[in-house]
Amino acid sequence: MSSLLPPAEKVWWKQPIDRVETVWIVIALVWCLIMFFMMPYWHVYGEQNYSGEAYRTTPQAFTAKVGEMVEQHTVRHETDRMIPVVRPPAGSDIYLLARLWEWYPVLELQKGETYRLHVSSADWQHGLSIQPINVNVQILPGYDMVLTITPTISGEYALVCNEYCGILHHAMLGKLYVVDN
Amino acid sequence: MKPLFRTCPETGLVWHKSAESLIKANAIAAVVFLAVGGFLGLLVALTRWPALQILDAARFYQVLTGHGIVTLLVWIIFFEIALLYFCSAVLLRCRLAMPRVAWVGFGLMLGGAAIAAVAILQGGSSVMMTSYVPMPAAPHFYLGLILFAVGALIGTFIFFGTLVIARDERTYEGSIPLVTFGALTAAIIAVFTIASGAIILIPTFLWSVGYISEIDPLMYRLVWWGMGHSSQQINVAAQVAVWYAIAAIVFGARPMSEKVSRGAFLLYIMFISIASAHHLLVDPGVGTEWKIFNTSYAMYLAVLASLIHGLTVPGSIEVAQRRKGLNRGLFEWLRKAPWGNPAFSGMFLSLVGFGFIGGISGVVMGVEQINFLIHNTIYVPGHFHGTVALGTTLAFMALSFWLVPVLFRRELIWPKLASWQPWLFGIGTALQAFFMMGAGTLGVSRRHWDMAFTGSAFEWAYPGMAYTMMGLNGISAIMAVTGGAAFVLIMVGTIFFGKRKDIPADYSTRRPGLLKRGPAEALGSHGSIGMKGLATPGTFVLAMFLMLVFVVYYVINYAYLATLWKIA
Numbered sequence: 001m002s003s004l005l006p007p008a009e010k011v012w013w014k015q016p017i018d019r020v021e022t023v024w025i026v027i028a029l030v031w032c033l034i035m036f037f038m039m040p041y042w043h044v045y046g047e048q049n050y051s052g053e054a055y056r057t058t059p060q061a062f063t064a065k066v067g068e069m070v071e072q073h074t075v076r077h078e079t080d081r082m083i084p085v086v087r088p089p090a091g092s093d094i095y096l097l098a099r100l101w102e103w104y105p106v107l108e109l110q111k112g113e114t115y116r117l118h119v120s121s122a123d124w125q126h127g128l129s130i131q132p133i134n135v136n137v138q139i140l141p142g143y144d145m146v147l148t149i150t151p152t153i154s155g156e157y158a159l160v161c162n163e164y165c166g167i168l169h170h171a172m173l174g175k176l177y178v179v180d181n
Numbered sequence: 182m183k184p185l186f187r188t189c190p191e192t193g194l195v196w197h198k199s200a201e202s203l204i205k206a207n208a209i210a211a212v213v214f215l216a217v218g219g220f221l222g223l224l225v226a227l228t229r230w231p232a233l234q235i236l237d238a239a240r241f242y243q244v245l246t247g248h249g250i251v252t253l254l255v256w257i258i259f260f261e262i263a264l265l266y267f268c269s270a271v272l273l274r275c276r277l278a279m280p281r282v283a284w285v286g287f288g289l290m291l292g293g294a295a296i297a298a299v300a301i302l303q304g305g306s307s308v309m310m311t312s313y314v315p316m317p318a319a320p321h322f323y324l325g326l327i328l329f330a331v332g333a334l335i336g337t338f339i340f341f342g343t344l345v346i347a348r349d350e351r352t353y354e355g356s357i358p359l360v361t362f363g364a365l366t367a368a369i370i371a372v373f374t375i376a377s378g379a380i381i382l383i384p385t386f387l388w389s390v391g392y393i394s395e396i397d398p399l400m401y402r403l404v405w406w407g408m409g410h411s412s413q414q415i416n417v418a419a420q421v422a423v424w425y426a427i428a429a430i431v432f433g434a435r436p437m438s439e440k441v442s443r444g445a446f447l448l449y450i451m452f453i454s455i456a457s458a459h460h461l462l463v464d465p466g467v468g469t470e471w472k473i474f475n476t477s478y479a480m481y482l483a484v485l486a487s488l489i490h491g492l493t494v495p496g497s498i499e500v501a502q503r504r505k506g507l508n509r510g511l512f513e514w515l516r517k518a519p520w521g522n523p524a525f526s527g528m529f530l531s532l533v534g535f536g537f538i539g540g541i542s543g544v545v546m547g548v549e550q551i552n553f554l555i556h557n558t559i560y561v562p563g564h565f566h567g568t569v570a571l572g573t574t575l576a577f578m579a580l581s582f583w584l585v586p587v588l589f590r591r592e593l594i595w596p597k598l599a600s601w602q603p604w605l606f607g608i609g610t611a612l613q614a615f616f617m618m619g620a621g622t623l624g625v626s627r628r629h630w631d632m633a634f635t636g637s638a639f640e641w642a643y644p645g646m647a648y649t650m651m652g653l654n655g656i657s658a659i660m661a662v663t664g665g666a667a668f669v670l671i672m673v674g675t676i677f678f679g680k681r682k683d684i685p686a687d688y689s690t691r692r693p694g695l696l697k698r699g700p701a702e703a704l705g706s707h708g709s710i711g712m713k714g715l716a717t718p719g720t721f722v723l724a725m726f727l728m729l730v731f732v733v734y735y736v737i738n739y740a741y742l743a744t745l746w747k748i749a
Binding site: 004027152 | 238239242272308309313315316353354355356357358359360397398399402425426428429430433434435436437438439440441461463464465466467468469472473476477480481482484485488489492493496497544548549550553554555556557558622623624626627628629630631632634635636637638639640641643644696697698699700701702714715716717718720721724725728731732735739742743745746747748749
């Protein structure tokens with residue numbers, strides 16, 4: 001039962017290492033380094049990165065920004081709750097608010113155009129999960145998260161909340177449209 | 182009062198009476214909480230089975246909060262305290278430091294767990310294990326967790342104190358055994374973990390009673406995960422120590438190299454605690470460089486440590502088996518291993534499951550950009566059922582099949598059921614992990630009562646396969662819980678009704694003899710076993726297979742990511 005006993009050799013740290021261990025450590029280390037450098041590599045050459053851009057905000061300030069956008073660019077309303085569908089100009093700053101228990105408003109974006117998407121929460125923590133492409137980010141109150149997005153596939157997307165936010169968490173579902181030019 | 186010792190004639194282990202009682206108490210508490218937590222887990226899985234959905238929303242979130250806290254924290258930490266006392270006092274033939282204080286720690290853990298349980302049962306604290314601010318829980322929810330953590334911290338310092346006593350009273354020769362070294366690694370990580378917990382939970386408690394006006398949600402997440410993630414790293418270190426212990430108990434295995442195995446544990450101590458970042462990869466407000474450095478444990482050095490143990494643990498078994506004459510071909514040593522012995526089969530399933538399911542998924546989802554595809558989906562619980570249930574819990578169960586009969590001096594009851602138990606629990610949790618990861622890949626959320634979004638303004642349907650996977654997860658959970666229940670029954674049955682072993686409880690004040698070094702091995706004697714100059718060719722092939730799966734899965738994820746919207 002040697003792993004339960006003190007090492008056999010007095011100076012155990014000077015014992016030679018078996019070849020199989022040395023070979024494996026080298027292989028494993030090389031793979032670890034490849035994985036490490038892959039992340040900065042993707043920041044430079046990949047096209048799916050969050051830059052880390054974020055600002056301090058308050059629920060009041062952020063809600064005001066959302067309201068301004070909705071006022072200027074609403075094109076129609078949907079569902080019996082009359083949720084505004086907003087079609088902001090390509091290249092603009094667009095706003096999405098998470099609050100108990102909805103995503104506000106519905107955004108309609110143009111395929112291939114780039115937008116600066118600001119997301120924040122008016123109350124508790126939420127999770128923005130864009131389906132079916134399955135892109136997920138964390139939304140915090142007090143933080144204005146900026147994702148520079150270019151939707152490359154047109155269609156209808158669901159915005160699911162995937163951070164637990166209370167009893168109607170499961171009903172917090174929004175929409176986003178990507179339309180061809 | 183002089184310390185009392187007894188020597189077990191069967192195993193040669195020396196039991197200090199106070200240590201023995203404390204190990205018993207902590208182990209029993211652990212098993213009781215495992216039973217509770219496992220039952221809650223079954224309710225969760227059956228609710229997430231769309232065709233059944235047995236609980237309503239409020240009850241579901243309450244039960245899910247309970248399941249997380251009871252299994253991830255309470256069961257595991259009680260068992261780990263028992264393990265720390267075993268690896269110090271028993272393995273080093275030493276008296277336990279300050280047993281009375283250790284009992285205070287035990288009481289605090291029990292009381293804290295009870296207070297948190299009451300808070301959850303009252304219904305006002307369905308905030309999930311993570312209790313992210315600003316969603317409030319009842320003040321005594323945080324208080325219970327704080328008391329539990331203080332108790333665990335006391336247990337950790339009892340362990341350190343015992344190591345000091347063993348050294349001071351020269352109860353052993355040379356350096357501490359590898360298994361104790363692994364336990365020491367777990368204990369050091371535990372101090373960091375509990376400190377993080379205190380730093381965030383104490384202010385949050387004060388916030389909940391109105392003394393502090395605001396807790397920043399990002400700061401909360403950063404520090405909370407210093408506890409939440411690191412506590413799982415305690416588990417990794419403890420479970421690897423258990424793997425080495427079982428290899429030694431069942432096969433008489435010795436480490437292939439003390440230097441390599443201990444070096445790998447040292448890498449855990451140095452790098453594993455920075456992994457709080459795994460949970461903040463798609464959070465606003467933390468920088469890219471910070472994310473990359475921390476999520477990769479500097480440069481994946483803690484992953485390197487696990488990969489090393491992944492070779493050296495089965496490697497040590499292979500060497501021991503080949504020396505016994507099972508030296509033919511690549512895998513004779515493994516084919517002829519005692520698969521009917523639950524201590525071995527549990528340990529080996531834990532090792533393979535942790536590596537292939539928990540380990541690979543964990544590293545891949547912890548890649549900064551790939552985390553976009555995984556964050557907060559049910560892939561995440563899939564991953565950690567692969568690590569904590571299949572890895573840690575099964576390893577602890579496996580050790581218990583050997584330890585509990587030795588500790589309580591009773592024969593294991595229902596040995597046939599015991600030999601099936603690791604397969605039931607292991608395969609059940611492995612399938613659960615697999616199906617949850619599959620459903621998560623299709624976008625299904627974690628912590629979500631209704632994947633059909635009943636009652637929302639809009640409609641959205643996940644693919645049919647996602648529904649199927651959640652159903653299969655429910656079926657797998659039934660299998661896993663059956664295995665878990667079998668474990669609890671066997672343990673309780675053995676403690677109360679197992680046939681008494683003919684081992685007298687004669688404690689004496691005489692100091693036990695010095696713990697001598699392990700038997701020396703002739704230099705270069707590996708040469709007579711193995712193939713092509715490798716002492717453990719079978720293990721090497723298995724390790725290379727793991728590496729192949731790892732690389733392929735990693736590349737697939739990046740390739741899929743590249744097809745998505747552009748995000749910058």
